[in-house]
Every structure is written in structure tokens, then in C-alpha cells.
Amino acid sequence: MTALLTEQGRDVTRRGPAAPRPSRRGRFARRRERPGLWFALPAAALLAIFFAYPLAVSLLQSFFSTSGGTTTFVGFAQYARLFADPLVGQSLLNAGLILVVQVPLMIGLAVGLAYLLNQAWLRFKGGFRLMTFLPAITTLVAYAVVFRVMLATDGGAINQLLGLLGAAPVDWLNNEWWARVALIGAITWRWTGYNMVIILAGLQAIPAELYEAARIDGAGRWQTFRHIVVPQLRPVLIFTTVTSTIGALQLFDENFVLTGGGPNNATLTPVLYLYKVGFQQFDSGYASAIAWMLVALTAVISFVQFRLMREKS
Template identity: 40%
Template sequence: MAESTLARPPVAAEGGGSRKPRVARIAPRPGESRAAWILASPFLLLFAVFTVWPVFQSLFMSFTDTRRRDLRTPFAVDFVAFENYARALSDPTFLKAAGNTAYFVVVGVPLTLAVALAAAVLLDRGITRLRAFFRLGFYTPVITSIVAVAVVWRFLLQPDSGLVNTVLGWFGITGPNWLGDPNWAMPSLIAMAVWRNFGTGMIIFLAGLQGVPYMLHEAAAIDGATGWQRFWHITFPLLRPTLLFVSVTTAIGYLQFFEEPFVMTEGGPLDSTLSLAFYTYRQFSFGNFGLASAVSYLIFVVIAAVTVLQFRLLRENT
């Protein structure tokens, strides 16, 4: 894979699309264009029907009063302008879900990045043996089904018979009823999300660290910089594009968190773990397709905004 340089994450690299594809050729062939369309058409057909169409249909539905009974006649519905959006924004449950989602993202993303970066740096600089072994172990949770690990974590976090509180008990700490306490339920979900997801960031950071020249560290060491100074002034700035990439993809995933509350808390206690995606799913199950579409579009807008914001924040000061 000669093209996929690691210092330059794919999203950023593809964004502009300014790089010309390599087409050194003898002469354009008459059959070329036809062949291209034959190769492209199966994908484009499926893509148009199952990706492009739903994106527009979703926007349309969000401005209508579509309900489950309109399922067979999705266009025989009334236009209600911004009523669904207004209804969502004035629903206290929606606002609660929005706050919970913000909590999950604002605490969860930096924590995931910090753990991922710490693991990557320790593996890269701290040890010489067993590197692949640790890397494999730390990465394993990423490949597992969130539903399955959520079931397991529900057991681990049980107040009396759970492993977590038993281990805390060895140190004389009485652990709370993690998932049953409105104050502890969200931190529990965040802990599980960090546990499951930091492996992806770690692998990408490890690849990014390969791009930090050893020479720079040597030069700084000769000038008397400590290890800590070298990390903040050499490694960290050079990792900025990688950091941006990991933080954007992690935030996009976390903004849609759904399986964790669905399996572990069913949104409770007292809606303290109800997420925006879960709220959307609930409105969908109640048959309020128009309202659910409006909320899903709001999530989309927030995802786009958060992505732009992160590009701004992390691009500056370079």
C-alpha cells in the first residue's frame, strides 16, 4: 500500500481531491468510457437507491407529519414546515437526551484519546519486547459486538455479585450500584466505551509515532530537553494530524451511541443514559417517523458541526 502514508490520515488526504490519479497512458481507448460505466453501474445503482435517496427522503420526512400508518404511501402526507423540529426542541426528554449525548462525547472522546495515546507511547518507547502481544490484547475489545460486551459489563457492574465491586471491596471500597444510580450510570457507560474503543486510536497513534524522526529527539536531548518536554514539544505537535483524525472518527461514533444504553440501562435510571440515537429509535418505534427524522437530521448537523470545529481547533497553532 504505497499510497496510504500514515502521517497523512485518509480523510484529510481525500478531502480536497486535488491529487491527480496516475493515468500515464498510450492513448485513450474508445472502449474505455463504456467499460468504466459498466464497472461503475452496479455500485452506483445500489448507492443511489440505498444511500443517496434515503438522505433526501429523510430531509423531506422531517418536514412532514409522516407516521407509521403512512408507511405504504410515504408521499401522501402533510407538510408541517419546522413543526417537528420545534416539537423536539421543546420536549424535555429530547433536551435530556441531548445533554446526555454531550456528556458522553465531551468526557468520552478526550478520555479515549488520552488512554489510546498513553498506550501507544508506552508500547512505542517504553518497551522493546512483547510489543505485538500487548498491542493485540489492547485491540481485542474493538472487534467485539457492543451488544455482547454490554451484556457482560452489566454483570461485571452488578452491585453485589459483580466483579468490579468485589475487587473494590478488597481495598475496602464499597462500590456504588453503578447502573442503578443516575449519577453513576453514565460514567459506567463511558468507562465501557473507552475500554472498547481505545484500541483503534492506539493502533493509529502507533503508526503515527513511526513518522516522528528519531533525530529530532536526539537533537533535543543534546540540548538538555527532558523526556516529558520532548513529548510535548516534538512528538505531540507531529502527531496533530493523527490526533485530529482519531478525534473526529471517535466523536462521530460517540455522537450516535445507542447499543450501550439499549442493553445496559434501557435509557434509565430516570433517563440519565438516554442518548439522542436512542430517543430517535424510540420515536421511530412509537410510529412518529416525521419527528424521528427531524431528530436524526439534528444529529447529522451536530456531527458535521463537531467535525468542522475539531478541524479548526486542531489545525490552529501548527
């Protein structure tokens, strides 16, 4: 039964709770957000044109095959072709070798250098930091060309130095294993300083009270590093490891300039193979399938690394 109420001399029927009226502050906040949306629109449009649209087109293109100017829908045939292509397996093997050897080596060097540069007794820290970080600001092609000249079999600076030490010259870029060593060395030289700066920032964010408490408890340098520094650096190490893994899987510039993927495909990586398939063989459908295979592989490896290295609750 409906209850009748009298309010200011009028009968009002209570039909239920009244809908809340928007406050003036809420309307004002929404009004203030509109210019921000307009300012973000150009960036969103550029993102859609140069990222989202090519991404969607490449995915669609991976289901088609072009031959003789005729494009045919082939479904998942391009992805099935990946499992039968020996060069795909070779490129993944090379990328896996670089990932297993180069990434831990580089992260270990970066942690060691960052820990050294974080010591209070070290003088000229600014100069050492600059020297360590300088390789990170050189262009990829330029430093790869320099390494190619230095590693030349005849007249290269590295072989000249080995000759002064009484060692025989090494055919760095024409031997399968030495080419891999040269490539790993070049990448490590280029990116160690970059990761060192990130890790150094993480070290400087560790509270000094933790070091003082460890010193009072009688912890040595190794115990302090193991039980304080490493746990506090876990988020930074996760970030540097995941980004370095992605970089190793997407390696292109260094091996393209140094070896061109040789000798005997010893330094062929998935992105370099994608380039050869797409821009030398003009097989855009298969190149798109390689690209999406690499995207899936990178996502899976990054997720596994994050799960293994995440901080335990």
C-alpha cells in the first residue's frame, strides 16, 4: 500500500528512493577532462595509424599467400610451414644461444659495475658512469660497423693485438663459433652500460638503514649483497632481464651488419630471417607468420621469466 506524505502542504506519493543527482563537482570534473581527451586524440590517431593498423594488417596477411600477383586465402598453412622450415629452427636456435649466454653475462656485468659505482669510497664516479654508459648512446649501425672493422681477419685491431701477444689471428666473422662469440661480445659491449644505469638507480633507492642493520648484525659483504641487495633489486632485475630477453629475440642490426646472418646461418636470427623473407623474397604472408610466431614466443618467455623471478609473497 502506497504511503502518502505531506510536504509543505502538498501530497507526495513515495514511489521508492530517488535517483541521485550528479553533483556539481562531478560535472565540473568531466568538463575539465574533455580538453585532455582532445589533446590525446592526435597521439591516439598516430598510434592507430602506425601501430594498430599495421598490426592488424600483418595478422590478416599471415592467412594469405601471394603468387604471380594473385592473393589466395590459405588459412593456417603459413603457420604450418614454420614447423617444416629448417631456417626457422636454425634462427630460433641461434637466438636461444644468444639468450642463454649473452643475457646472463650482460646482467651479471651490469650488476657488478653498478654495485662498484655505488660504493662510497670510489672516486671519479661521474667519469666512470659516463664511460660505462657511452656505448648505449652510439647508433646501432655505427658501432656494428666499427666492430666489423676491428674484427677483420687481416689488419683488424683485435688480431693485431693478438699478434703482439704472440697468438695466431682469429677468423672472427667467417667461422661459425667465433662469429657467435663476436656477436655476443658486441651486444654485451653495447647494452651493459644501459642496464647498469637502471640497476644503479635501483641500488641507490635501497634505504641506508638496511645496510646499517646488516652491519650491526655482523653480516659480511657477501651476506649483505645476497640477503639485502638482491631481494631489493628483484623488480629492477625482472625489468632488465625481460627487456634484454626481448632485445635478444629481436636482434637484427648487429648481425645484419657484422655477418649478414652467416657464416652458414650461424648468426641468423628470426628478425633477420623475417627481413630476408619479406624484403628479399617478397613473401609477405610468410614473413607475417614469422613475425607473429616471434610475438607469441616473446610473450611466453617474458611471462615465464616474470613468474620465475617475481617476488614471493
